[in-house]
Amino acid sequence: MTGERMEGKAPVDREIPSGRRNSQGIRIDPETEAELQERRAVISALVDHEPGVLANVSGLFARRQLNIESLTVGPTIDESKARMTIVVEEDEPGIEQAKRQLRKEVHAWSVREVKGAIERELSLIKVSGDDPAGVTAVAEMYGGQAVQANDEIITVELTGTEADIDAAIRAFEQFGVHEVARTGTAALASGTQSTT
Amino acid sequence: MSKPQKTTDTTDPSTESQDLSETKSETTTEEQTTGANSVVAALEKADVEITFGVQGGAIMPVYDAMVDSDIHHVSMAHEQGASHAADAYGIVSGNPGVTITTSGPGATNLVTGIADANLDSDPIVSLTGQVPQDMVGNDAFQETNTMGITAPITKANIFSTNPDTVGDDIGTAIALAAEGRQGPTLVDLPKNVTTGETDVEPSIPTTPESYQVPAPEADSKAVRAAAEALAGADRPLILSGGGVIKSEASEELREFAIEYGIPVVTTMPGLGSFPEDTALAMEMGGMHGTGYANMSLSHCDVLLGVGTRFDDRLTGGIETFAPEAEVIHVDIDPAEISKNIHADYPLIGDAGAVLKQLHDAMPKSPDAEAWRKRTQEWKAEYPMGYETPQDEAIKPQFVVEAMDEAAADDAIVTTGVGQHQMWAAQYWTYTEPRTWVSSNGLGTMGYGAPAAVGAKLAAADTQVVAFEGDGSFLMTSQAIAPAVREELDITIAILNNSYVGMIRQWQDAFYDQRRYESKWDWGPDFASLAEAYGAQGLQAMAYDEVPEVIEEAFAYDGPSVIDFHIDQVADVYPMVPSGGNNAEFALEEDHL
């Protein structure tokens, strides 16, 4: 602290522009500015089927503070490649960032958000075995089936959308749900469209 | 899992025809060599002339293979120094700087330099030794998960698994570091891969097929729309970033700005992308930018940002950054578009190519006469200045200007991190690209000295001056040792205030003047330290000594260190506090 002062007007004496940007860096009218809505996006990425790629991708999302709902990965018809399906819950700029950052992954061949996709998830649900008929009825209602049963536990296998499985688990709660394992969403673009 | 296995093609017609020669009996179709030889062959194929590093067990096969190579290997005294030297080499030459170091600590010591290169998009390639593959995961001696540690701070990293493909891995890493948005890459080299036999020669470096480089030219419709906006502006401004230098677009930028009469602010990495001795130059913007740069940024109505990522040290608070401007953003990396500042006109492509497109698409010059006049008035209103009472301690700004005056016009400046870095940015006049070599994004203390080594090796005929702080220099001063050994004609100027001055300044301004642990009056006598290393050590305590020591340092053919004892409590101004409004830059502490 030298107590020296550079030449020029003090900040209070300057002409300061009155415009503003929001936290996305978009110029706004503060009066009418609406909050950004988060939405669920299904991103499909075709990547090299190599060690480290999954770690890179999950690390990328963690580092950029992007919320992953689920991430699945598995082989495709081309055995050198794997398909990743990543479900994120983000606002529009967040989803855009996720896609763009993902495209920079050297092992990613293509990255696309699939809208209106066919989505499925597999779940295994362990339910109390006290009421086998009730459990079977609910399982059937959701298109699932009991795959193993004893006096104490019935294990149900169920495939559906994320929402279907959420609903089924809620329905099984009347019997008592002990454990759940879910794979996360796999998705392909609808009909003749190609996914990536 | 399923890495493609390259098989050797033994029926190669060229080798068959060779077999028909008379010496048939002694000709082997292709020579058996090792993975390590392949590594060195790949470096040679990529025209790598200089490498930096420190040896160690896991990398010894590669060092051994260097014996017969023309590559000049520069042993550094510390791997961090090697990484900064390589980084500076990359900045100055434009070609990736290469380090070769061992596993474990040899790799972890590089981490700071890799992170530094990552934030500044500098091209470097790190080759690290690794324990043999059958020991990986066993916590073997000097094993560290180099891939895991460096994944978040590299553009790409590669774990080599096969002596047949290791050479191509090196080529891929070199190509990726240099291609598109530049950055650091790494190849981890398990010892069994470098000692393993192979008869495959590495191919020409290429990026992998999966890697998508954006086309150099931006969408022409988008270019036209942006050009319309810029031509229609009343208060147009160019923000020139480090990407302009990286893509060799400084000439295009200068022509564009001058032809259309548009003032130019540079970011810190953009220093040198536009000559600061021209009227249109507003110089550096941001936290310690000039008042006129920050006024221009705050009042412009169309901002053309080229090769910049709108870093927070430049923008200050996002809410108040160029709040009245439509933004045209030119960048090679689509992920930078609207990451920090919304781009009204995103133009994805190479800075030089897009500037040419814009140049051709401009329907007219903007009517910016009044605006240009205003920016010149700001220059007069907020001059960069300081007082020099001759009976007081030397002002650091004076040292920077005196060095600039005495140095060649195209001299390269490297810096440490702290106040001295800011004075070097503010008071040296940058007129050429690749003359500002600094740790902009990571702010790594200790960058300056090893960077001077790398810069000088990249530009043997160019003068190199490092500005260091007494604290910053203490972190990597062992880099004088290789500078002496390599007989590098460099000058390291220490702006010695016996404080970690930038911390002291913040304590005074934001922590009620509690100068806790910021007085560093326990450092060595730097002139003696330099002499101990075999360099020339000089010292200046008063103004009249300044020209003499500079002359002596510049005249000396080898590394010189000048210890300038400067005003201990000089502050860096102007200053926009972190997250503040650029238009409200402070000219003294009371303004904060």
Ligand SMILES: Cc1ncc(C[n+]2csc(CCOP(=O)(O)OP(=O)(O)O)c2C)c(N)n1
């Ligand atoms: C490796 C590292 N550690 C800590 C810091 C935080 N830091 C920023 S500036 C500074 C003080 C630098 O002091 P000095 O080198 O003496 O330079 P001065 O500010 O006095 O010019 C510190 C400690 C940093 N930037 N880098």
